[in-house]
Amino acid sequence: MADKHLSIYRKKRDFEKTAEPSGEHAVAPSKRxxxxxxxxxxxxxxxxxxxxxxGVFKSWAVTRGPSLDPHDKRLAVEVEDHPLDYGDFEGxxxxxxxGGGTVMVxxxxxxxxxxxxxxxxKGKLDFILEGEKLEGGWIxxxxxxxxxxxxxxxxxxxxxxxxxxEEKKNxxxxxxASVASGRSMDDxxxxxxxxxxxxxYYISPEQAQGQRVDVRTDLYSLGVMxxxxxxxxxxxxxxxxxxxxxxxxxxxxxxxxxxxxxxQPLLDRLMAKQQxxxxxxxxxxxxxLGPMVAAVA
Numbered sequence: 001m002a003d004k005h006l007s008i009y010r011k012k013r014d015f016e017k018t019a020e021p022s023g024e025h026a027v028a029p030s031k032r033x034x035x036x037x038x039x040x041x042x043x044x045x046x047x048x049x050x051x052x053x054x055g056v057f058k059s060w061a062v063t064r065g066p067s068l069d070p071h072d073k074r075l076a077v078e079v080e081d082h083p084l085d086y087g088d089f090e091g092x093x094x095x096x097x098x099g100g101g102t103v104m105v106x107x108x109x110x111x112x113x114x115x116x117x118x119x120x121x122k123g124k125l126d127f128i129l130e131g132e133k134l135e136g137g138w139i140x141x142x143x144x145x146x147x148x149x150x151x152x153x154x155x156x157x158x159x160x161x162x163x164x165x166e167e168k169k170n171x172x173x174x175x176x177a178s179v180a181s182g183r184s185m186d187d188x189x190x191x192x193x194x195x196x197x198x199x200x201y202y203i204s205p206e207q208a209q210g211q212r213v214d215v216r217t218d219l220y221s222l223g224v225m226x227x228x229x230x231x232x233x234x235x236x237x238x239x240x241x242x243x244x245x246x247x248x249x250x251x252x253x254x255x256x257x258x259x260x261x262x263x264q265p266l267l268d269r270l271m272a273k274q275q276x277x278x279x280x281x282x283x284x285x286x287x288x289l290g291p292m293v294a295a296v297a
Contacts, residue, residue, distance in 0.1 A: 023083025136163030
């Protein structure tokens with residue numbers, strides 16, 4: 001089912017040049033429908049709203065971003081369906097590629113709708129978001145197509161509820177850090193091309209193995225990967241790495257003791273990879289993480 005929905009998405013992209021996911025890999029199952037909003041600085045800055053159903057992300061480009069003010073009717077242009085693992089994508093799409101520019105995971109979470117397929121067909125999605133930034137009721141309503149118009153336009157409107165904010169209190173777009181990595185758009189743009197390795201959300205660690213990841217992996221993302229992918233023993237990063245991570249982190253970064261003799265060579269290897277600016281694949285990164293984990297187990 002998903003492959004049929006992704007044909008347009010795949011035709012628009014050259015996966016030898018962009019690190020965007022092709023949708024060929026299975027994602028972690030979820031009992032609830034997921035959503036993601038990605039801030040996208042392409043030809044024009046906009047926010048991509050993606051709602052999970054029919055095995056893909058139905059997607060809309062919200063030109064001015066979501067608003068908490070129920071008076072605001074934000075234009076949302078329907079675009080091609082995206083694979084579910086796109087929910088983890090954060091990085092830079094190369095110039096010359098479709099949608100070239102910086103992408104941030106601005107918000108994510110779950111959404112509820114009584115019958116999304118039926119509501120979508122009728123052109124009025126009435127739904128609830130449970131995200132890290134956006135919450136409460138929302139409406140997506142399809143506009144009538146004008147003669148000769150090639151795109152399908154919708155309006156995104158906030159319900160009047162406890163999460164609505166009007167006029168000057170509506171400052172949701174000021175919350176401008178990635179919910180996946182804590183980075184700003186500038187940080188993401190200077191880090192390089194790739195997916196968020198730091199915060200697996202739709203893809204489990206097992207499913208990430210063997211996946212092509214072309215990324216300049218910054219130390220913050222490495223640190224979050226360690227902390228979120230592992231349970232029990234926590235691998236060591238060292239004081240210097242922690243200091244660099246702290247510059248990019250919105251949350252306090254724990255301080256750990258100095259590396260042991262066994263850990264230091266592994267830490268040096270990771271630091272060298274960072275300086276060389278890229279891991280060619282997820283397998284190459286995992287090959288470095290394995291000995292690191294063993295050293296602290």
